[in-house]
Every structure is written in C-alpha cells, then in structure tokens.
Amino acid sequence: MQDSTSDLESLRSRRIGVLSGGIGSEREISLRTGRGILEALRRQGFEAVEVDPQPPGMETLLAARLDVAFIALHGALGEDGVMQALLEFAGIPYTGSGVLASALALHKVQTKRVLRVLGIPTPDWRVVTARDDLEEATERIVAELGLPVVLKPISEGSSVGITIPKRREQLRADLETLVVRYGEGMAESYVPGTELTVGIIGVGERLRPLPVLELVPHREFYDYEAKYVKGLTDLIAPARISSETTGEAQAVGLRAHQALGSHGVSRVDMHLDPQGRLWVTEVNTMPGMT
Structure with a gap:
C-alpha cells in the first residue's frame, strides 16, 4: 500500500x-x-x-x-x-505505485528512455505520429530497425493494438492504422527467442523477485487474446532456462522495477534472444490478476 x-x-x-x-x-x-x-x-x-x-x-x-x-x-x-x-x-x-511511476510505466517510450539511461537493455525504437509522412517513416523503420518489427500504441497495456509486420507493405498499412487509431505509436526492434516475465513484490528490504515465468503462445505472438483466452498460451514456471539466466532475469527485473520507482508490485516483461541476452520490453505496475 x-x-x-x-x-x-x-x-x-x-x-x-x-x-x-x-x-x-x-x-x-x-x-x-x-x-x-x-x-x-x-x-x-x-x-x-x-x-x-x-x-x-x-x-x-x-x-x-x-x-x-x-x-x-x-x-x-x-x-x-x-x-x-x-x-x-x-x-x-x-x-501499488504512485503517480510518477505509474505514468512512466504506462508510457512505453518514457519507460524505455529511463531503462536506456540506466543501462538496462531494451530494444531500439522509433516514434511515429499522425504528423509524419508515413512513406518516409516506413523507409526509416525498415532501414534502422529492420523487418519484422513490432508496432505498439505508446500508452496501452495487455498487448492492445500490437502488430508484427513482416513485409514493407504490411508495415505501411499497420502504421497508418496505428496513428489513425491512437495519434502516435512506436516501432520497436523485433527480438526473437523466448518470452519471459518476472514478477516483483514487496517494499524496502522485503523487495524480491518471483520465479521467472516463460510464456509460450500458441498464436504468432503473445497478443490480447493469447493473454486472456484459456488454452492459447502455455505458462511455464519456473522457466526452462539455466540457473544463471534465471538469476540474471530476476536481477534485471528488480533493476527495472526500481528504475521507474515502482512500489509494492510490478511485472517486468523481457525477451531472451538466441545469443542469451535479455531485453526488457515493458514494466507493468498494475499486473492483471485474472
């Protein structure tokens, strides 16, 4: 509290x-x-x-x-x-968290800026707004982030509005949908590998990470339906990763939680790439309890 x-x-x-x-x-x-x-x-x-x-x-x-x-x-x-x-x-x-931490965590770009400044790995990103020339934005994203790429609203949770275009034409169309619906959005480098999440609970000296959870969606990615429709995602705890990687994921989760000033509880989402590197994608200060 x-x-x-x-x-x-x-x-x-x-x-x-x-x-x-x-x-x-x-x-x-x-x-x-x-x-x-x-x-x-x-x-x-x-x-x-x-x-x-x-x-x-x-x-x-x-x-x-x-x-x-x-x-x-x-x-x-x-x-x-x-x-x-x-x-x-x-x-x-x-x-839960206070005013500032809550505002920072829901705004994906501000979250990533804080993480980047503190040396916590997070995938590269670019912001796109309704004022941008979408043809130029498409070319810039392909050149700088590559394909596939992850498109997200900047201030939505539960994977609402996320797409992963694999082709230039799909990227252009998805960008238009994103900025028309939300006014602005974010393109993020796609990180292949294993999806992990680390719950953080407690305050002060009692702050601790929970066991690392592995997410195995039966769909293309862990979207809104995969999160909330029973049977569409396998949740594996503890995650099928080494003890060394487990400790690293928990340490990264704690750092991300503290970086935003989160309080009481949070869930830190990350990807483990094929080279064994962890990349934090989001910090959720209000994890769903469904």
Whole structure:
C-alpha cells in the first residue's frame, strides 16, 4: 500500500474499495481482475466493496466512503497516474505505485528512455505520429530497425493494438492504422527467442523477485487474446532456462522495477534472444490478476 504501515489486522476494520472497470480499452479484463481480488479479500474477512469509477472523478471516490483503495484498473485513467493522483488528493491510501511511476510505466517510450539511461537493455525504437509522412517513416523503420518489427500504441497495456509486420507493405498499412487509431505509436526492434516475465513484490528490504515465468503462445505472438483466452498460451514456471539466466532475469527485473520507482508490485516483461541476452520490453505496475 502506498506509504502505509498498516498491518492486516488493522485493515480488517477498514472499508476497502476494489477499483475496477473504468473507461479504458481494458475494461473487461479490469473487471475480471477486480472480481478475483474482491472475492479473495472477502474470504479473508475484509470489508471489501466493488467500485467502478465511471466517470473516474472525485465524486465517485468520495461517494464510495473508502478507507483504502485496492486499484485493479488497467490502461488510461487507471494505471497512468490519474487515479493515483485523485486518490492522493482525496486522502485515500491505495495499493501499488504512485503517480510518477505509474505514468512512466504506462508510457512505453518514457519507460524505455529511463531503462536506456540506466543501462538496462531494451530494444531500439522509433516514434511515429499522425504528423509524419508515413512513406518516409516506413523507409526509416525498415532501414534502422529492420523487418519484422513490432508496432505498439505508446500508452496501452495487455498487448492492445500490437502488430508484427513482416513485409514493407504490411508495415505501411499497420502504421497508418496505428496513428489513425491512437495519434502516435512506436516501432520497436523485433527480438526473437523466448518470452519471459518476472514478477516483483514487496517494499524496502522485503523487495524480491518471483520465479521467472516463460510464456509460450500458441498464436504468432503473445497478443490480447493469447493473454486472456484459456488454452492459447502455455505458462511455464519456473522457466526452462539455466540457473544463471534465471538469476540474471530476476536481477534485471528488480533493476527495472526500481528504475521507474515502482512500489509494492510490478511485472517486468523481457525477451531472451538466441545469443542469451535479455531485453526488457515493458514494466507493468498494475499486473492483471485474472
């Protein structure tokens, strides 16, 4: 909980609001996450209520009469620092990262800039906006990043809007779709190999990495459906990697978590390339719990 020293027993006398749903593109996943958290809290004897902040304003939070907020929101206005700022203004303690870390983590370009400055490996990238000449942008991306390449919205989670074009013509079409839908986007070097993710949990001296998880999607890549449709991805824990690589992945995950100032919990996504190098692609300060 953000800057809270309350133990579990003191929380039993408090009204906990599980914030889920919202207005972002990941609304349905957020609702599923929220329901799971709500049921778990109630099973443990906590007074927990569901709060769907639509609209995500101060009135909604104050009307819920919360002592504590457990944030289970995903995407814009949920994990980008906006809700965190509203809760701080309302004086309601909340779980997870604060305003700055949340904003940095959801903005993929800013995340990569922080990682790059601190020497944490992350794939090369280029930003494309609706103002750019898309023919020139296509040529630049092919020349500088090569094909295939990963196209992403800059501030979406759950792999929403991601494509991996393999041909120049497909890249040009996907770029247009990306900037029309989102206004801007990011092209990122494609890293072949094994997809890994490292959960980070705890605060202060109790901060620690969880076992490394290996993701084996049955689709072309770990997209939105592969994440949330049962049977489309094999989740292997611990990952089928050496103990040395496991330790390195956990160390990189911790560094990335701390680099953004994350608090309490995060999930660090990375790729292990055929040469044995790790590349961090994203830091998620609000991991789904579906």
